[in-house]
Amino acid sequence: MRAYHTSAKPPFIIIDLVNLQSIHIKVDDETAWVQSGATLGELYYSIAKKSGIHGFPAGICPSVGIGGHFSGGGFGTMVRKYGLAADNVIDACLVDVNGSILDRETMGEDLFWAIRGGGGASFGVIVSWKIKLVRVPPVVSVFNIDKKLDQRTTELVHRWQYVAQQLHKDLFIRLVIQDVNEVTKGQKKTLQVSFNSLFLGTADELLSLMHNRFPELGLQAETCTEMSWIESVLYFAGYPRGQSLDVLLNRTVQYKNGVRASNRHIHWMRMLYSYMKQYVSHSPRAAYLNYRDLDLGTNQQANTSNLKAKVWGKKYFKGNFKV
Structure with missing residues (x-):
């Protein structure tokens, strides 16, 4: 704990919750209690160790902390079907400015609403969260299609903006625009658009859906990969297929360039x-x-x-x- 003195009285403090990382999964009623210092990777790992048909709709970066992620909303690959991480929080343990320990009932619905998207640090110290686990199928499918600037990319992005919101809620497609620093015929082409997707179902179902609703992308069977939900977590985090789940427990974040x-x-x-x-x-x-x-x-x-x-x-x- 560190105190920072300002012109305002009394001084304020910043509390590091990194060591509050307990996670308790209850498969029987499909809930879990997770402390604010745990990471998304640790939560996903704990769920996978208990069940092959449960998951949680939160972000794709395993090293992100639970407290900040949940209290800021929490976008993830299952957002279209299950909403934000914050939408699946059903209780919380909060210490207010007077030192009182509050749950959802004692803090009231207004405060409970505020900490699920309004930033947890503004209202008290949120020690832990009770979340509702969601059902995931035994097999999910993923694909990644990269398009360069000369591959009708602008047209595809424009089409995606109109189609994506109308697709089945089991299908999530995001765009990743990145600098690839590629030189072709003496001219530097810096941008690549990646269509990155998770589908809560089999590859055959995904292909049928895409061919009917978004044929312009040209998805083919060889581009789709079937896997379990927890393997899809590793996939979106950038880990190679077959990587041990233990990598989800790594809290180190490396910055390059x-x-x-x-x-x-x-x-x-x-x-x-x-x-x-x-x-x-x-x-x-x-x-x-x-x-x-x-x-x-x-x-x-x-x-x-x-x-x-x-x-x-x-x-x-x-x-x-x-x-």
Whole structure:
């Protein structure tokens, strides 16, 4: 625990919950209690050790902490069928500013609603969460299709925007746009679009669905891979097929490429922001809590007050931010 003194009284503290990582799975009633310091990988590992037909709809990065992920919403590959991670939280243990230990009943529905998407650090210390496990089939299917700039990519992305929301809720297709730094015929082509998918069913069912609803993508049988749900977790995390589940317990996150590459990527993102400005929130510009936008403003290390924090706070919390 570390204390940070500001101009406001009393000083505030930051509590590190990293050692609160207990997970208790109850397959009989399809629930689990998981402490805020556990990671998504540890939760997925614990579920897989208990059941082959249960999962949880949360993110794809195993090293992400439960507390921040759940309290910020929690997007994942089963979001279309089961919603956010926060939608599947059914109780919580919270310590309020007075030191009282509260559950869903004693904290009230307003506070319980707020901690499932509004950021847990704003309302108290959330020690643990009770979640509802979801049913997954014994076999799921995945595919990844990469498209370069000269492969009708723009048309496919445009088509995906209209089709994806109308597909069966068992099918999730996301786009990943990345710099591949490829040189062809003397010209540098930097962008690649990957259509990345999870389907809660067999490859045959997936092929039939895609050929009927999104034939433009050209999905073929050899592109689809059947696996268990827990193997799909490893797949989306970037681990090779056959990797031990123990990798989900690794809390180490490695960052590559250094400052120059980071600055280049930040510049690219700001160019995208500029291009998209006419389509997103304005007056004021706003942001999703779990993806902080430093251009909106930050606290200073000293002399921070609620009044100063209001500059950026309303952009994350809108009318829920109180001075």
